[in-house]
Amino acid sequence: MSDITVFHNPRCGTSRNVLALIRHAGLEPRVVEYLKTPPTRDEIRALAAATGQPLRALLREKEAAFTELGLADPALGDDALLDAIAQHPVLLNRPLVVTPLGTALCRPSEAVLALLPVGPLPPFTKEDGELIHDNGHRRSLVR
Structure with a gap:
């Protein structure tokens, strides 16, 4: 197993393609099926910080719960968003990937x-037949 973690939903084609790409690279990640084993509030906050994006950027806006809970309201702070994700893990967008080169x-x-x-x-x-060519560009090692 490598030092790569994937927050994965096996029902999501993008998530399946990411997992397959990592394995195509000869790496075996730690797979967290986050709907079965949701990350804690602190883990979600840390993941957002590691991506360099606001927590709101990790929300899956296509989910019914997003609309039902009024999460589009820009006045809602991180605590309210974390509460929503904790109650409805499906609101966490995927796949989130953590490697020594960063989190995204x-x-x-x-x-x-x-x-x-x-x-x-x-x-x-990819599953849909699209061919992906790797240009070899990588992030610099995150310290």
Whole structure:
């Protein structure tokens, strides 16, 4: 197992493609099916901070709970958003990937390539048949 973690939803095609891309690189990540094992409030806060994005950027706006809970309201602070995600883990967008090169929400799935500590990789075919070519560009090591 590598020092890569994927917060994964097996029902999500993008999440499945990210997991397959990581394995295509010869790496076996720790897979957290976050709907079965939700991260804590502190873990969610830390993931958002590690991405360099506001917590709101990790919300899945397409979920019914997003609308039902009025989460589009910009006046809602992080505590309210964390409460919502804790109650409805499906609101956490996916796949979130943590590697030694950083943390990111990997949408589209090829965004994970910048986080992989190997490469460049041979071409990869996504579930929908789209061919992904790795340009070999990687983030610098995060310290």
